[in-house]
Amino acid sequence: xxxxxxxxxxYYESILITVGIYIILALGLNLITGVTGQLNLGHAAYMCIxxxxxxxxxMHYGMPFIVAILAGxxxxxxxxVVIGYPxxxxxxxxxxxxxxxxxxxxxxxxxxxxxxxxxxxxxxxPPKTTLTIVFIVMIIVIISMVRVESSxxxxxxxxxxxxxxxxxxxxxxxxxxxxxxxxxxxFIAGIGGALWAHKIMVLQPRDFGxxxxxxxxxxxxxxxxxxxxxxxxxxxxxxxxxxxxxFSSEYRMxxxxxxxxAMMIFRPHxxxxxxxxxxxxxxxxxxxxPGDKPDDKPGQKGMGG
Amino acid sequence: MPLxxxxxxxxxxxxxxxxxxxxLVIEKxxxxxxxxxxxxxxxxxxxxxxxxxxxxxxxxTYKEQRLNGKKSYHINxxxxxxxxxxxxxxxxxxxxxxxxxxRHCRSKASVFGALLRTPAVKAEEKAIEQKALECLELMGLDxxxxxxxxxxxxxxxxxxxxxxxxASDPELLLLDEPAAGMNSTEKKVLVEKITSIRDMGLxxxxxxxxxxxxxxxSDRVAVLDYGRxxxxxxxxxxxxxxxxxxxxxxxxxx
Ligand SMILES: Nc1ncnc2c1ncn2[C@@H]1O[C@H](COP(=O)(O)OP(=O)(O)O)[C@@H](O)[C@H]1O
Ligand SMILES: [Mg+2]
Numbered sequence: 324x325x326x327x328x329x330x331x332x333x334y335y336e337s338i339l340i341t342v343g344i345y346i347i348l349a350l351g352l353n354l355i356t357g358v359t360g361q362l363n364l365g366h367a368a369y370m371c372i373x374x375x376x377x378x379x380x381x382m383h384y385g386m387p388f389i390v391a392i393l394a395g396x397x398x399x400x401x402x403x404v405v406i407g408y409p410x411x412x413x414x415x416x417x418x419x420x421x422x423x424x425x426x427x428x429x430x431x432x433x434x435x436x437x438x439x440x441x442x443x444x445x446x447x448x449p450p451k452t453t454l455t456i457v458f459i460v461m462i463i464v465i466i467s468m469v470r471v472e473s474s475x476x477x478x479x480x481x482x483x484x485x486x487x488x489x490x491x492x493x494x495x496x497x498x499x500x501x502x503x504x505x506x507x508x509x510f511i512a513g514i515g516g517a518l519w520a521h522k523i524m525v526l527q528p529r530d531f532g533x534x535x536x537x538x539x540x541x542x543x544x545x546x547x548x549x550x551x552x553x554x555x556x557x558x559x560x561x562x563x564x565x566x567x568x569x570f571s572s573e574y575r576m577x578x579x580x581x582x583x584x585a586m587m588i589f590r591p592h593x594x595x596x597x598x599x600x601x602x603x604x605x606x607x608x609x610x611x612x613p614g615d616k617p618d619d620k621p622g623q624k625g626m627g628g
Numbered sequence: 629m630p631l632x633x634x635x636x637x638x639x640x641x642x643x644x645x646x647x648x649x650x651x652l653v654i655e656k657x658x659x660x661x662x663x664x665x666x667x668x669x670x671x672x673x674x675x676x677x678x679x680x681x682x683x684x685x686x687x688x689t690y691k692e693q694r695l696n697g698k699k700s701y702h703i704n705x706x707x708x709x710x711x712x713x714x715x716x717x718x719x720x721x722x723x724x725x726x727x728x729x730x731r732h733c734r735s736k737a738s739v740f741g742a743l744l745r746t747p748a749v750k751a752e753e754k755a756i757e758q759k760a761l762e763c764l765e766l767m768g769l770d771x772x773x774x775x776x777x778x779x780x781x782x783x784x785x786x787x788x789x790x791x792x793x794x795a796s797d798p799e800l801l802l803l804d805e806p807a808a809g810m811n812s813t814e815k816k817v818l819v820e821k822i823t824s825i826r827d828m829g830l831x832x833x834x835x836x837x838x839x840x841x842x843x844x845x846s847d848r849v850a851v852l853d854y855g856r857x858x859x860x861x862x863x864x865x866x867x868x869x870x871x872x873x874x875x876x877x878x879x880x881x882x
């Protein structure tokens with residue numbers, strides 16, 4: 324274990340770890356908001372639960388990292404069920420406000436719990452997150468999401484997004500599926516949070532507020548709601564560009580704002596809206612087979628020809 | 629023993645009684661049409677049967693089971709599938725996937741099945757695809773399977789909705805104005821399709837505006853007016869019924 328570690332200068336390795344973690348977090352949110360169409364403005368709250376849970380598992384119970392990660396994911400998923408059960412019946416603005424509210428409540432609670440450091444934060448988390456581990460978890464999450472996409476379960480989720488009444492009349496128990504989907508998305512957020520905790524080593528409630536949720540949502544929106552490759556691209560771009568350009572955090576928000584406005588105008592469906600790995604593979608196959616290119620018809624040469 | 633029976637079914641939306649104490653019986657294997665002026669309550673009857681609204685009063689019985697209070701997804705599993713007057717496809721999904729969704733209640737892979745993709749799950753997925761292709765072929769849409777549903781012309785969208793409904797192997801098929809917006813050639817094709825569906829042993833409950841269409845295809849016709857049933861009988865009987873003629877404001881029924 325450790326194949327990828329130490330290959331790059333520590334600074335770049337750190338950026339790649341951050342990118343990987345945000346890809347994981349954003350894929351969880353893409354399942355909820357992109358695939359199933361349930362606007363979630365509190366994704367950072369589930370990341371937060373995973374982060375604190377895993378940190379406590381590592382620090383106080385001396386658990387192996389894998390156990391701490393899974394515990395973080397599972398507790399986040401459990402909260403997903405508890406919060407999702409009443410709120411997922413709501414739609415649109417109401418759901419958005421409730422998810423937002425939960426994030427803020429969680430933050431206030433953590434501020435006031437001395438056992439996890441309160442406003443001072445929880446410090447002394449062992450730095451166990453390596454690039455190799457993040458990469459492995461990221462690959463597992465990507466494969467899982469691709470599998471969900473082309474499954475009976477995934478089709479049911481998209482059907483719910485597209486038309487909930489038609490979905491119900493076609494045998495889909497929308498409430499049940501939304502709840503399962505939400506807890507899976509929160510599980511992934513929890514795992515992302517656990518990895519984050521063991522990288523950053525200090526947790527403070529204010530790091531998991533509304534702005535963090537919006538940051539993750541931006542990644543999904545930029546890439547294209549519902550698109551797995553798009554979400555990966557969005558997370559990569561929005562995590563690495565500010566790091567590389569060394570923006571201060573105020574400018575980062577400015578960049579996000581400008582980017583979102585530009586997206587709404589030029590690419591309302593995101594950079595890769597509607598693109599899946601499946602469709603990329605299909606297109607690739609078409610290009611590989613000569614004489615079978617749809618863009619290769621005579622009289623359609625393009626480029627002013 | 630009728631396949632579906634509505635017994636004094638009523639639904640009230642605030643002050644409006646949209647369906648008023650309606651009795652209706654559908655026998656296995658027949659094509660029953662429900663007609664009536666706009667706003668008469670026809671679509672609401674479908675919404676009651678498919679569990680979108682619970683009736684205010686009365687009972688709905690399907691194969692000796694009370695449907696009152698059952699959820700739409702449960703009713704679909706019991707063998708009732710439907711289309712909608714204002715087409716409700718999954719527009720961004722490919723045509724084939726729209727029909728695959730229709731197979732939902734006859735398949736069972738869970739979220740864990742999706743993640744683990746066991747041989748059993750793969751086999752089921754193959755069977756779903758097979759069934760979906762059959763249904764598309766039945767409705768003459770197999771050549772469009774990879775297109776997004778939203779890109780189909782109107783008439784094909786209506787046929788796609790029927791294909792999706794057929795994927796659940798229903799015993800009772802509810803079609804809400806399936807010919808709306810179709811030209812006469814498309815309507816002719818549709819009549820053939822509906823007839824062949826009936827010949828496969830299904831029972832068809834049809835809501836339709838086009839009188840000619842209804843009279844040609846139906847074994848029996850029931851007429852709603854302001855939520856009340858004013859006639860029920862063979863197409864020729866109903867055509868001559870003075871109440872029916874009055875309800876259509878003297879417009880000639882044919
Ligand atoms: N969900 C609803 N809320 C309030 N009124 C409704 C609702 N659904 C239908 N109605 C009313 O019930 C009456 C019957 O509607 P509908 O069944 O759609 O008629 P149609 O016979 O044209 O299909 C109409 O007056 C309609 O406005
Ligand atoms: Mg209607």
